[in-house]
Amino acid sequence: xxxxxxxxxxxxxxxxxxxxxxxxxxxxxxxxxxxxxxxxxxxxxxxxxxxxxxxxxxxxxxxxxxxxxxxxxxxxxxxxxxxxxxxxxxxxxxxxxxxxxxxxxxxxxxxxxxxxxxxxxxxxxxxxxxxxxxxxxxxxxxxxxxxxxxxxxxxxxxxxxxxxxxxxxxxxxxxxxxxxxxxxxxxxxxxxxxxxxxxxxxxxxxxxxxxxxxxxxxxxxxxxxxxxxxxxxxxxxxxxxxxxxxxxxxxxxxxxxxxxxxxxxxxxxxxxxxxxxxxxxxxxxxxxxxxxxxxxxxxxxxxxxxxxxxxxxxxxxxxxxxxxxxxxxxxxxxxxxxxxxxxxxxxxxxxxxxxxxxxxx
Amino acid sequence: xxxxxxxxxxxxxxxxxxxxxxxxxxxxxxxxxxxxxxxxxxxxxxxxxxxxxxxxxxxxxxxxxxxxxxxxxxxxxxxxxxxxxxxxxxxxxxxxxxxxxxxxxxxxxxxxxxxxxxxxxxxxxxxxxxxxxxxxxxxxxxxxxxxxxxxxxxxxxxxxxxxxxxxxxxxxxxxxxxxxxxxxxxxxxxxxxxxxxxxxxxxxxxxxxxxxxxxxxxxxxxxxxxxxxxxxxxxxxxxxxxxxxxxxxxxxxxxxxxxxxxxxxxxxxxxxxxxxxxxxxxxxxxxxxxxxxxxxxxxxxxxxxxxxxxxxxxxxxxxxxxxxxxxxxxxxxxxxxxxxxxxxxxxxxxxxxxxxxxxxxxxxxxxxxxxxxxxxxxxxxxxxxxxxxxxxxxxxxxxxxxxxxxxxxxxxxxxxxxxxxxxxxxxxxxxxxxxxxxxxxxxxxxxxxxxxxxxxxxxxxxxxxxxxxxxxxxxxxxxxxxxxxxx
Ligand SMILES: Cc1cc2nc3c(=O)[nH]c(=O)nc-3n(C[C@H](O)[C@H](O)[C@H](O)COP(=O)(O)OP(=O)(O)OC[C@H]3O[C@@H](n4cnc5c(N)ncnc54)[C@H](O)[C@@H]3O)c2cc1C
Ligand code: SF4
Ligand code: SF4
Numbered sequence: 001x002x003x004x005x006x007x008x009x010x011x012x013x014x015x016x017x018x019x020x021x022x023x024x025x026x027x028x029x030x031x032x033x034x035x036x037x038x039x040x041x042x043x044x045x046x047x048x049x050x051x052x053x054x055x056x057x058x059x060x061x062x063x064x065x066x067x068x069x070x071x072x073x074x075x076x077x078x079x080x081x082x083x084x085x086x087x088x089x090x091x092x093x094x095x096x097x098x099x100x101x102x103x104x105x106x107x108x109x110x111x112x113x114x115x116x117x118x119x120x121x122x123x124x125x126x127x128x129x130x131x132x133x134x135x136x137x138x139x140x141x142x143x144x145x146x147x148x149x150x151x152x153x154x155x156x157x158x159x160x161x162x163x164x165x166x167x168x169x170x171x172x173x174x175x176x177x178x179x180x181x182x183x184x185x186x187x188x189x190x191x192x193x194x195x196x197x198x199x200x201x202x203x204x205x206x207x208x209x210x211x212x213x214x215x216x217x218x219x220x221x222x223x224x225x226x227x228x229x230x231x232x233x234x235x236x237x238x239x240x241x242x243x244x245x246x247x248x249x250x251x252x253x254x255x256x257x258x259x260x261x262x263x264x265x266x267x268x269x270x271x272x273x274x275x276x277x278x279x280x281x282x283x284x285x286x287x288x289x290x291x292x293x294x295x296x297x298x299x300x301x302x303x304x305x306x307x308x309x310x311x312x313x314x315x316x317x318x319x320x321x322x323x324x325x326x327x328x329x330x331x332x333x334x335x336x337x338x339x340x341x342x343x344x345x346x347x348x349x350x351x352x353x354x355x356x357x358x359x360x361x
Numbered sequence: 362x363x364x365x366x367x368x369x370x371x372x373x374x375x376x377x378x379x380x381x382x383x384x385x386x387x388x389x390x391x392x393x394x395x396x397x398x399x400x401x402x403x404x405x406x407x408x409x410x411x412x413x414x415x416x417x418x419x420x421x422x423x424x425x426x427x428x429x430x431x432x433x434x435x436x437x438x439x440x441x442x443x444x445x446x447x448x449x450x451x452x453x454x455x456x457x458x459x460x461x462x463x464x465x466x467x468x469x470x471x472x473x474x475x476x477x478x479x480x481x482x483x484x485x486x487x488x489x490x491x492x493x494x495x496x497x498x499x500x501x502x503x504x505x506x507x508x509x510x511x512x513x514x515x516x517x518x519x520x521x522x523x524x525x526x527x528x529x530x531x532x533x534x535x536x537x538x539x540x541x542x543x544x545x546x547x548x549x550x551x552x553x554x555x556x557x558x559x560x561x562x563x564x565x566x567x568x569x570x571x572x573x574x575x576x577x578x579x580x581x582x583x584x585x586x587x588x589x590x591x592x593x594x595x596x597x598x599x600x601x602x603x604x605x606x607x608x609x610x611x612x613x614x615x616x617x618x619x620x621x622x623x624x625x626x627x628x629x630x631x632x633x634x635x636x637x638x639x640x641x642x643x644x645x646x647x648x649x650x651x652x653x654x655x656x657x658x659x660x661x662x663x664x665x666x667x668x669x670x671x672x673x674x675x676x677x678x679x680x681x682x683x684x685x686x687x688x689x690x691x692x693x694x695x696x697x698x699x700x701x702x703x704x705x706x707x708x709x710x711x712x713x714x715x716x717x718x719x720x721x722x723x724x725x726x727x728x729x730x731x732x733x734x735x736x737x738x739x740x741x742x743x744x745x746x747x748x749x750x751x752x753x754x755x756x757x758x759x760x761x762x763x764x765x766x767x768x769x770x771x772x773x774x775x776x777x778x779x780x781x782x783x784x785x786x787x788x789x790x791x792x793x794x795x796x797x798x799x800x801x802x803x804x805x806x807x808x809x810x811x812x813x814x815x816x817x818x819x820x821x822x823x824x825x826x827x828x829x830x831x832x833x834x835x836x837x838x839x840x841x842x843x844x845x846x847x848x
Contacts, residue, residue, distance in 0.1 A: 007710065013418065014706040016410040016460050017524045021502035030432055030478030030498070031397075032405035032459065041418070042401065050366065050421040051404075060401045073523055075703035288510060 002087045002219065004047055008079040009088075012040035019070035024296045025063050028313040034063040036070045036081055043088040053095035058178075061085050062099060063307065065300030065314070066176065067260040072293060082301075089178040102177045102306050110182055113168035113189070115305060116142035126152070130161035133199035133226065135213075137206030138169040139333040147333060150356035151205065154235060157360045158243035162203075165193045170212040176301045184220050187212075191222040205231030205352055207261035207332050230262065232271040232331050235355060239278055246279040246358040251347075254282050254354075255322045257339060258294035259332035267292070272331050272351055279358050288321040295321065297330070297338030304337055315341040322346075329354055366404070367422040370803075370845045372836065374471030375451050380428040383449055383473065387431055390441045395432040395479065402430045406474040409461040410521075411804060412716045415709050416773050427454065427468040432479040436554060436562055436592040439475065443590065444560030446473055446832055453558075454834050455586040457529030458500065460521040462717070463802025465533070465585050469836040469843060475590060477528050483507055484593065492551060492567060494595045497528025513598040516543025516633075519798075520700060528591045534583040536760065536798035538699060540753045542633035542662070545798065547582045549597050555581045557589040558828035567595045580823070585800055586834035588827045602662035606672050607692035610684035611654040615639060615728055618655050619751070619759075621682035623724050626756045628678060630671040634660035634752075635759075636695070639731070641748035642764070646698075647691050657684065658692045708766060714743075714773050715766045718784045721794040723758035727751065730791040734763050737783030743769030743776050753797060760797035782848060785811075801838045807848050809839025 017037040020026050026035045033042065039061050045051035046061075066082040074081075092098065098106075105115040112118050119141060126134070134155070136148045155162040168190050171183035194202060202224060204210050213228045238244045256276060262268040269291045276284050289295045298304070298314030315338045322328055327347035330336055339348045380398075388396045407423045408414040414424055433439045446453045452472030459466055468474060477498035484494040486508070493515070495504060502523040508515050517537035519525060529535070531553060536545045543549060552565030555578065565578030581591050612618040618637045625632070636658045638646065643656040650656050657679065661671050680686075708715055722730045731749050738747035744767040753760035763784065769776035785808045788795055795812045796805055810817050821840055824831075836843045 010419075010710055011703070011706040014415050014709050016521065016702070017458065018700060018702065019523065020458065021500045021523045027500070027503070030476065030481070031402060032456075032476070033399075033401045035405070038405045041405070045404075045421070048421060056399050056401045060405075073700065075701045076706075 002090070004043070004084055004087045006044070006047060008076060009040055009044050009047065009084050011076050012037055012079055012081055012084070013044040018075065019073045022069035022072050022295075024067065024069060024298070024314045024317065025065060025310060028310055028317060029063070033060040039064060039085055040081060043085055046088060046091070053092050053097040055097055055099065058089065058092045058097050058099055061088055063310070065260070065296045065298070065303055067296035067300045068264045069260070069296060071264065086176060090180050092178050099177065099306060102302075105305050106174065106177060106179055106182065109169055109174050109186065113186065114138040114142060115169060115173045115302070124164060124166050126155070126163035127161040128163055129198055130163040131200045132160060132162040133194060133197050133202045134162050134164050135167060135202055135204040135206070135209055136164065137204060137209040137333060138167070139337065140206065141167065143337060144333055144350070147205065147350045147352055150350070150353040153356045153360040154238070154244060154352065158238045160238065160243065163197060163199060165197055170209040171216065172208045172212040173302045175212075175216065177306070183216070184222070187217055187220050187222045191217065191224060195225050200226055202226045202228045203231060203234045204228065205331065205333070205350070207259050207266070208334065211261050211265060230266055230268055231352060232262065232268055232275060235352065236271045236275050239275065244355070244359045246355065248281040249279050249354065249358045251282060251327050251354070253285055253323065253326040254329050255285050255287050255326040256290070257287065257297060257318070257322075257328055257330040257335055258290055259330060259335045260294060260296050260300055262331060263292050263294045275351060275355060276329065279354070285323045285326055287323070297335040298341065299332070299334030299338030304334070304341075311338065312341045315339055319346060366426070368425050369417055369422050370467060370469055370843070371425040371471070372469045372843065372845065374428060375449075377428065379449055379451065380472075383445060383451055384429050386445055387429070387442060390445070391431065391433055391438045395434065397430045398428065403427050406430055406456050406459070406466070406476060407468060409459040409464060409466045409802075411462055411464040411802065412714070413774065413777060413804070414464065416714065419709065424464065424467040425469050426471065427474040428471050430474045430476055432476050434479045436556060439556045439590050439592050440560040440562050442473075442475060443556055443558055447559045447830060450830050450832060452835050453832050455528070455532065455590045457498065457526035457532070458524050460525040461529065461533060461802055462799040463804045465800060465802030465834070465837060467803055469803070472832075477526060477590070480592060486511055486513070486598070491598050492595050493598050494567075494593060495527055496593045497526060497531070497591045499527050501525050501527065501530070508598055509601065512601055514601055515549070515596060516599055517546060517549055520702070523700060527594060527596070531582050531591050531594055532585050533800035534798060536753045538752065539633040539660070541635050542631045543599065545753070547579075550582060551595045551597060553578045553581045553591050554593040555589050555591045558830065558833050583800070585802065585837055587824055587838055587840065589833060604665040604668045605660065605662040606668050607660055607689035608672070608676070609656060609658045609687045609689065609691040610679050611643070611650055611656050611687055612682070612684055613654060615655050615731070617683045618657050619724065619727050621657070621679040621684060622751070622754055622759065624678040624682070625675050626754055628674050630674045632659045632661045632671065632675060634658065635754040636750055636752045638750040639748055641746065642750050645748070647694065650687060650691065656687070656691065658695055660692055713766055713768055714777050714780075715764070716777070716780065717762060717764050718781070719760055719762040719797045719799055720788045721758060721797040722761050722791070726791045726793060727759060727761065730788060730793045731761055733787035733791055734761070734784050737787045738763065738765045738780055741767065741776060741779045741783060743767040743771070744780070761793070778848060803837055803843065803846060806837060806839030806843070807846075
């Protein structure tokens, strides 16, 4: 189990919350207990046995989107508060404490390999033995089959053989909910299937899956034998190679929402924009915060399932930053869901769907 | 099981039954989701950034605990909550973002924390009159961001910009780093809206000036929660500056630097940022400059032609006082690093005691106050550094900001109190004001009687009239003795 870095955690606990302005959870809830340094203080007290685990404490230290908004202004280069909080939460299980709201999701994960319940669309597909393995992730599998359809259409249009395996959830939700054992089981199962696929490259359009494959799997001793490539970079490559040729889009004004992980961890802010620039007929207008200064959609760390009300409020706050009349394009299944929460009929599309619409017949 | 958390300054608490009753009534008024007795919320609002709180935090203790946290969302809700608390004689402490430096939010007598952060709307931006009306709980950085997006600036940049509220600024009479041009918050504020202890709501007028008796809403500025709750304010805004000019200089000694600034202010020029560092701080912030000289950094901004003229006048005065030019890069460095306070966390973890003590001097006693305070701070065994700079400059004087770090062999709190006793004695003896912008809170209340003389009695009488049952932030501003926190 990853250890909490006590020195960094205390640096944060002793900080006057310099980054609080960039913490979406704090900004919508206004609760000191969920301020970045507020959470660090609770975590430090837990570590130092000054505080016992109970559901209220767990709820507070779980109130983190993993969005890394706090890193924008954080003076401690070595500190990753969301990871320290995640590592802290892993202890709660030993104390017999869990978040009751996510209990059914954890049961689903261990029974069905998906937090959403019985898997619908996840079956092996494509050309077995193909070099490219497309990993859709549980959220697209459960809630956005159209995004997977778009990816398949793009591979076919580009003439690139691809395969899909019968996916289990990558393990990310189990970890953020404090069940590392389950996360590792899912990782082991996925790794086995992915390795057996014989593919040389894994492409995923889900930032959470990407992060888990590239960062957590190695930490759990489940490093994937393949190169793991993010969707925007991969599909931009197909456009540049002339294999995909976007045609005129009638969408007009669009605005790109940078998913936090793509923007701040993978540092992929240029690639999606370049795809948009290569689609004729679009005019790109940025939201008020963008690029590495992006603000979370409310979907990080499975918030839609763990804290639906806060998640919706964070989405509303983010939606207010987009130019009026622009369709919102994003490159993450969670962001798509997050930004659709307002129900006000804003057009929200995944980049991959827009690309498929303009490239595929 | 862990031990119950240790509270060091808790004086008393209302009966839990009284609080439970209040909680039920409050939930009826403002919704159960805006009322919390969750121990996690109580623990999280029990302190501010007073360094003593950090020392206690490392020892696993807290200063004192509230019994309830409430989050009103409108002025009317604040009024109802206060009226109810007043009836029940329950202490109430307003809470912004807890960046206060003197223990102002510590709930010495338990009771209710009224957290203003759900009152965070910008009510209106009046471009014609250059006024913005904003609720008290809005975060400073987000406030400035909102104005910038509309082409304006609020002109107020405390180092805590990103972690303090507009209400907190007003309550503490804060000063921003650009105050020499834009003023302190009391200069920027045109009027306040507030609720008194009994629930009375009152609002000042948004006219520039008036001659209609004392403007009573201004009593709330600097009141640190002892009269009531500031719920909103109307503040000045400025169009984003057309031009910004950065300049830095060094002087052989502080005397020359101070004289240069004095003459600049006398000339009528108003640079936004003026910071004159002693040799120690010059070395810390700008190691390349060090060499025993004192750095002056300046930032001038506004309309192009005015900035050009000010630049000329300023250069003339500083060069005539023995300055050597050192270009813009040190100011750029300052701009980049001005919000970085990471050293404090690191030092605290290493066992240091540290603080910053800001006072206001006139020109005649600027240097002597610095020397006296430095001598006092260095004179306490354990001190490894006592340095200073002047910023926030006026025609009649400037703020002096001392930083002290020590590794005492004795008990940290005893050492801390000795530092302050020395610094406050020196400041009072030199005729400086004991605070320029951090305010009084709990700790500096120990010297309020010496600062104000009879004036403190006047303040007590006002407090008695506005808050007869003494429910608002009891034990602060030196109005009464706090048995557990003495000199
Ligand atoms: C790193 C750092 C740098 C700082 N730099 C500066 C600086 O450059 N300039 C400066 O002036 N200060 C500075 N401070 C001090 C502090 O940020 C200010 O005093 C700030 O104004 C406090 O705002 P807050 O919202 O955090 O208030 P809090 O700490 O929450 O409260 C401060 C006091 O005001 C009262 N209060 C808060 N809100 C209200 C309200 N709405 N109505 C009535 N009373 C209220 C509280 O009860 C308390 O007594 C700094 C602090 C830190 C930690
Ligand atoms: S994450 Fe960094 S900036 Fe934010 S509270 Fe912690 S130490 Fe301070
Ligand atoms: S990662 Fe995001 S949600 Fe978590 S503390 Fe940082 S800013 Fe807040």
